[in-house]
Amino acid sequence: MLELYHSPISTCSQKVRLVLAEKGLAWTSRLVTFADGQHLTAEYMKLNPNGVVPTLVHDGDPIVDSSVINEYLDEVFPDTPVRPADAKARARMRAWRQYIDEVPTPSIRVPSFNAYFVPIWSQMSEEAFIAYTERLPLRKHFYQRMGRGGFPQKEVADALDRLRQSLERMDRSLAEGPWLNGADYSLADVSITPTIVRMEDLGLAKMWADLPRVGDWYDRIRARPNFAVAYMPGSRDLGPSC
Numbered sequence: 167m168l169e170l171y172h173s174p175i176s177t178c179s180q181k182v183r184l185v186l187a188e189k190g191l192a193w194t195s196r197l198v199t200f201a202d203g204q205h206l207t208a209e210y211m212k213l214n215p216n217g218v219v220p221t222l223v224h225d226g227d228p229i230v231d232s233s234v235i236n237e238y239l240d241e242v243f244p245d246t247p248v249r250p251a252d253a254k255a256r257a258r259m260r261a262w263r264q265y266i267d268e269v270p271t272p273s274i275r276v277p278s279f280n281a282y283f284v285p286i287w288s289q290m291s292e293e294a295f296i297a298y299t300e301r302l303p304l305r306k307h308f309y310q311r312m313g314r315g316g317f318p319q320k321e322v323a324d325a326l327d328r329l330r331q332s333l334e335r336m337d338r339s340l341a342e343g344p345w346l347n348g349a350d351y352s353l354a355d356v357s358i359t360p361t362i363v364r365m366e367d368l369g370l371a372k373m374w375a376d377l378p379r380v381g382d383w384y385d386r387i388r389a390r391p392n393f394a395v396a397y398m399p400g401s402r403d404l405g406p407s408c
């Protein structure tokens with residue numbers, strides 16, 4: 167039995183839902199509401215000591231981190247593979263995943279948090295905000311750097327610069343396409359999809375207007391059957407996100 171602790175709006179949860187849908191796996195939804203602090207309860211932190219979503223529970227055993235969960239799902243449920251069979255192609259896919267986890271994924275949080283979280287934090291007292299951040303096992307300093315007023319303009323500009331670099335890298339790779347890692351849809355495409363969707367939702371789609379291969383890839387990503395399933399109602403609503 168597969169249970170997924172997740173949130174509709176969470177980009178990391180979207181990554182895992184894309185793979186579950188691609189493979190046509192049945193799973194039980196365990197919604198975690200950030201606004202209620204459900205990700206920080208002692209009970210949830212037993213499953214995921216990082217206090218973040220998603221967490222997959224398979225036959226009672228928790229597996230954490232969206233990239234790890236996705237590889238696990240492909241290992242345990244090999245039908246409709248999302249990793250290439252060839253070892254070198256698989257290494258290239260993992261290099262993509264590593265780059266995506268290191269560069270665009272943390273970068274999108276900067277404009278995303280400013281847009282979605284600041285309206286909430288700005289209504290909190292400084293003491294309440296600091297007290298909240300002290301409870302965060304993974305992001306305490308990240309939140310404190312952001313502060314109740316959001317990230318400064320320079321930090322937003324740097325994040326957008328890194329996102330542009332990622333788009334250019336995608337564009338070069340897609341020349342050999344049709345998918346990011348070559349012939350087949352893979353975890354490389356899955357890993358970057360939520361960042362591109364979030365960019366669109368933040369009004370940043372113009373950043374790939376001069377990169378038609380990225381636009382074409384995104385059209386094909388949205389047309390895949392797993393997309394509509396993974397982007398369940400609420401996935402793209404404005405509100406607390408990450």
Ligand SMILES: N[C@@H](CCC(=O)N[C@@H](CS)C(=O)NCC(=O)O)C(=O)O
Binds near residue numbers: 217232
């Ligand atoms: N590396 C982790 C990161 C998970 C993560 O950052 N999850 C966000 C949602 S996308 C979260 O739960 N944030 C809660 C918070 O910021 O307090 C993964 O990929 O699963």
